[in-house]
Amino acid sequence: MTKQELVTLAMEAMDHAYVPYSGYRVGAALLTRDGRVYQGCNIENASYTPTVCAERSAFFKAIYDGVRDFAEIAVVGGKDGVITGFFPPCGVCRQVMREFCEDDFLIHMGGADGEIKTVTLSELLPYSFSAKEHMQQDT
Numbered sequence: 001m002t003k004q005e006l007v008t009l010a011m012e013a014m015d016h017a018y019v020p021y022s023g024y025r026v027g028a029a030l031l032t033r034d035g036r037v038y039q040g041c042n043i044e045n046a047s048y049t050p051t052v053c054a055e056r057s058a059f060f061k062a063i064y065d066g067v068r069d070f071a072e073i074a075v076v077g078g079k080d081g082v083i084t085g086f087f088p089p090c091g092v093c094r095q096v097m098r099e100f101c102e103d104d105f106l107i108h109m110g111g112a113d114g115e116i117k118t119v120t121l122s123e124l125l126p127y128s129f130s131a132k133e134h135m136q137q138d139t
């Protein structure tokens, strides 16, 4: 799967967003190492804090299915579903990625005019806290 194809699947996921409060539609497409794709969208709440981001909803679908081996994720977002620039994962989503992914996990951010910016998890979340490294336990 190319990064363009993964971004296209993230764009498709934007249509599923539930965003009556912010109007920002966000979509994610999470690629497993064995080639499966889990799509996710943001789901907002009248009480605001229960809102879940697109990236985490994709991860949680996969985790529920027993999948924990991830290679890449594509993320796109924009007001009313219009992509005007990159939509980088929030800090909470980065920490969830840290829980299940290695340093070389790829994050593709889709921007306007088909532009894609790719970074690794270690670039997005340097000096991170992880169970594997800091809690001396098998995860």
Ligand code: THU
Pocket (backbone or CB within 6 Å): 019, 022, 024, 026, 041, 042, 043, 044, 051, 052, 053, 054, 055, 087, 088, 089, 090, 093
């Ligand atoms: N959002 C995401 O879905 N992913 C992120 O990484 C950043 C923010 C959502 C949450 C909320 O529904 C909307 O974008 C505006 O913050």
